[in-house]
Structure formats: C-alpha cells, structure tokens
Amino acid sequence: MKFNPNVLDCAAAPIAEAWSWVKNPASKNLIDMCQAVPAHLPPQSLRDYLGDAIKAGEGATYTDIRGIPPLREALAGNISERYQGSVNEADVLITAGCNQAFCSVVDTLCHEGDEIIVPLPCYFNHQMWLTTRAVTPRYLSFNAATAMPDPEEARGLINARTRAILLVTPNNPSGAIYDHECIEAFFELACEHGLALIVDETYRDFIDIDSVPHKLFARSDWRDTFVHLYSFSKVFSLTGFRTGAVVASQSLLDQLKKIQDCTAICAPHAGQLAALYGLQNLHDWKIEKSDELAQRAIAIKAAFSHPDLKYRLVSAGAYFAYIEHPFEAPARDVVKRLIQEQEIVCLPGSYFGQEQEQFIRFAFANVHESHFEDVIGRLIASQ
Numbered sequence: 481m482k483f484n485p486n487v488l489d490c491a492a493a494p495i496a497e498a499w500s501w502v503k504n505p506a507s508k509n510l511i512d513m514c515q516a517v518p519a520h521l522p523p524q525s526l527r528d529y530l531g532d533a534i535k536a537g538e539g540a541t542y543t544d545i546r547g548i549p550p551l552r553e554a555l556a557g558n559i560s561e562r563y564q565g566s567v568n569e570a571d572v573l574i575t576a577g578c579n580q581a582f583c584s585v586v587d588t589l590c591h592e593g594d595e596i597i598v599p600l601p602c603y604f605n606h607q608m609w610l611t612t613r614a615v616t617p618r619y620l621s622f623n624a625a626t627a628m629p630d631p632e633e634a635r636g637l638i639n640a641r642t643r644a645i646l647l648v649t650p651n652n653p654s655g656a657i658y659d660h661e662c663i664e665a666f667f668e669l670a671c672e673h674g675l676a677l678i679v680d681e682t683y684r685d686f687i688d689i690d691s692v693p694h695k696l697f698a699r700s701d702w703r704d705t706f707v708h709l710y711s712f713s714k715v716f717s718l719t720g721f722r723t724g725a726v727v728a729s730q731s732l733l734d735q736l737k738k739i740q741d742c743t744a745i746c747a748p749h750a751g752q753l754a755a756l757y758g759l760q761n762l763h764d765w766k767i768e769k770s771d772e773l774a775q776r777a778i779a780i781k782a783a784f785s786h787p788d789l790k791y792r793l794v795s796a797g798a799y800f801a802y803i804e805h806p807f808e809a810p811a812r813d814v815v816k817r818l819i820q821e822q823e824i825v826c827l828p829g830s831y832f833g834q835e836q837e838q839f840i841r842f843a844f845a846n847v848h849e850s851h852f853e854d855v856i857g858r859l860i861a862s863q
C-alpha cells in the first residue's frame with residue numbers, strides 16, 4: 481500500500497513526542513506545561529444538565545449540517561455583544577472543534593500549490609494541515625521584541641497564488657495578544673488583494689472580558705474578507721466534546737457546508753448542547769476562570785524577573801508563555817533536558833515553525849501560580 485506523500489511529509493503529533501521523553505509519567509514531581517488544556521472540569525451544573533439531556537434521549541441524532549439553530553443564534557449574539565458588531569445566525573457554522581474549522585476553511589479556499597501567509601511562530605496543527613494539503617505556508621518572521629507580525633512584510637509575500645492571511649490571537653504559542661491596529665492593517669491588506677483574513681480566536685475568552693478583541697465585526701464589509709474561527713474547548717472546558725465554529729460570509733459557508741457534510745456531517749450533538757448551555761448559563765463562571773488566568777499571566781511575568789534567571793520571557797498571555805532559553809543548543813535538546821533533569825514538561829519552539837530554536841513554550845494554564853517559584857528554581861538549576 482502506498483501513502484499520500486503529503487501526509488508522509490507531515491510531522492508527527494508533537495505532544496506525544498514530548499511525553500515520550502518523560503522518564504516517569506507517574507512522578508509527583510512533574511510540572512506539566514505541555515498541552516493547552518483547562519485545569520478544571522466543566523462546572524457541575526453543565527454536567528448535570530448534559531447528563532439529564534442525554535438520559536432523555538437528546539443529543540443522539542444528527543443535527544443540521546451548520547449546527548443547531550439556537551447555538552448558532554447564541555454564538556452570533558455573544559459575538560455581536562463582545563465585539564460590538566453585527567453577526568447573524570446565518571453567519572455561523574458549528575464545527576467539530578476549532579481545528580476542524582481551520583481544516584475546512586483551508587479546503588474551501590485553497591487548491592494544492594496555493595499559498596497562505598502565516599506569522600511565525602505558528603500553531604503546529606495549522607502547519608501540519610497545510611502540509612497534508614500541499615498548501616504552501618509563506619512565513620512572516622518573528623519579532624521577539626514585539627511578538628507581533630508585520631503587515632508590510634506580508635505585503636511583500638503576496639502573489640497570484642496567495643489565498644489567505646492567517647492570524648492567531650491570543651497567540652499559540654507566544655501568548656501575544658495582537659492590538660487593534662495590527663489586526664486592522666492585516667484586514668486592509670487582505671481586502672486590497674481579495675484575500676481571506678482567517679483569525680483563530682480560540683483563546684479570546686482569556687483576555688480582559690470587557691475589552692473588544694478587535695473591531696472587524698463592527699465593519700459593514702467584514703463578510704467580504706474576514707473568517708473568524710472559534711473554540712468552545714477551553715472556555716467551558718469541553719475539549720473532549722469537540723465543538724467550535726466558523727463565522728464567515730454565507731457564500732463561504734455554503735461551500736464549506738459541502739466539506740462539513742462529507743467529514744463530520746455535523747458537529748457532535750452533545751457538544752453543541754453543552755456549548756449552548758455554556759453560552760446561556762455560564763457567563764459568571766467564564767469570568768471567574770478568565771480572571772484566574774489573567775492573574776496567572778501576571779504571576780508568570782513577575783516570576784521571570786528573578787535576577788539569577790538567564791531564561792527570558794518574550795511574551796505571555798491567555799494560556800501561554802514564550803521563553804528564550806540561554807543555550808547554544810537546539811530547542812529540542814534544551815526541552816529534553818528540562819524534562820529529564822528538571823521534570824518540567826514543555827514544548828520546544830521548533831515545533832512552532834522555522835527559526836524558533838531559541839525558544840520554548842510553557843502552557844501555564846495547567847499549573848497554579850503557587851508552583852511558579854519552583855519552576856524558576858528548576859530553570860536556574862538547569863543553567
């Protein structure tokens with residue numbers, strides 16, 4: 481049997497590789513900052529609601545390809561309020577998580593050989609999917625001083641094969657939160673060249689809940705250019721329920737529906753019920769969790785100001801801290817040593833694209849701030 485060479489070219493899933501370096505996965509001394517997962521279960525009220533709904537026979541059937549109407553309506557309302565913009569139920573398609581949303585959007589926009597502009601560092605699953613589809617990522621360099629991509633650099637990469645510009649904000653892996661001007665400038669550039677601006681906002685609930693993440697949804701022309709990707713995984717601790725969304729023009733969603741129908745048919749029905757319950761009932765819970773993470777980001781920034789520490793915090797926000805290590809060694813070797821000698825499980829920057837050998841990623845959402853002093857002590861011991 482022969483395999484698709486594009487899939488053979490694709491890197492293996494990185495989380496498993498990092499865990500393969502752990503000598504004793506049961507060790508109580510391990511500090512796990514490897515994968516971006518919420519540190520808590522969904523609240524009891526959601527679990528009770530879902531248990532009762534399933535017992536009553538709900539959730540067992542397919543739904544509309546685009547998802548259940550009340551969830552689409554609730555998400556449209558949530559976005560309109562948060563972004564002070566205008567989004568309708570018809571602009572929303574519910575997916576089996578944000579990863580599937582990204583894959584389906586790429587398949588809707590791109591043909592083999594087309595190009596997407598991708599800032600470095602980038603989320604490894606995005607890169608992996610582009611490889612399997614033979615879509616070429618054109619990378620924007622990483623500015624370790626600002627952790628923000630440069631729209632003018634992107635302008636120089638646009639050609640006849642370019643289909644889209646991809647942003648992730650708050651960013652995985654850097655934790656950087658792109659400002660309004662940056663996002664707006666990418667929108668204008670995409671608009672000028674008839675490209676899609678895809679923005680993955682999986683972590684948007686973990687930045688100041690009273691702030692507007694960007695103003696694109698307030699523009700009357702957003703649907704011509706903007707494609708918003710969202711996840712219910714982190715906000716309501718529903719990673720296993722596989723629920724996310726694409727918010728875009730009806731003309732894009734009409735095409736994307738064909739892919740959704742062939743791959744998932746619909747997002748998991750139980751996940752959709754859980755997400756709807758969350759949007760309707762868990763506003764306060766969400767704020768509490770978001771505040772906890774904001775505190776954690778402040779705490780990790782403070783912890784890295786230790787005078788004896790040679791590791792430098794480049795950026796931190798939402799779930800992540802991106803750290804410059806002090807060694808002249810590949811990031812993989814540095815991380816392997818941190819895992820095996822210091823029992824800090826984290827990921828090398830090299831998993832997040834080229835030119836990232838000097839960096840490592842901590843997914844600090846998994847670890848209470850009371851452990852940060854210990855983390856810094858171990859980093860100093862590794863120097």
Ligand SMILES: Cc1ncc(COP(=O)(O)O)c(C=O)c1O
Nearest residue numbers: 577578579603652682711713724
């Ligand atoms: C940027 C980004 N997009 C998407 C995902 C996946 O989200 P989901 O669980 O909704 O597929 C993640 C998860 O780590 C992520 O970091």
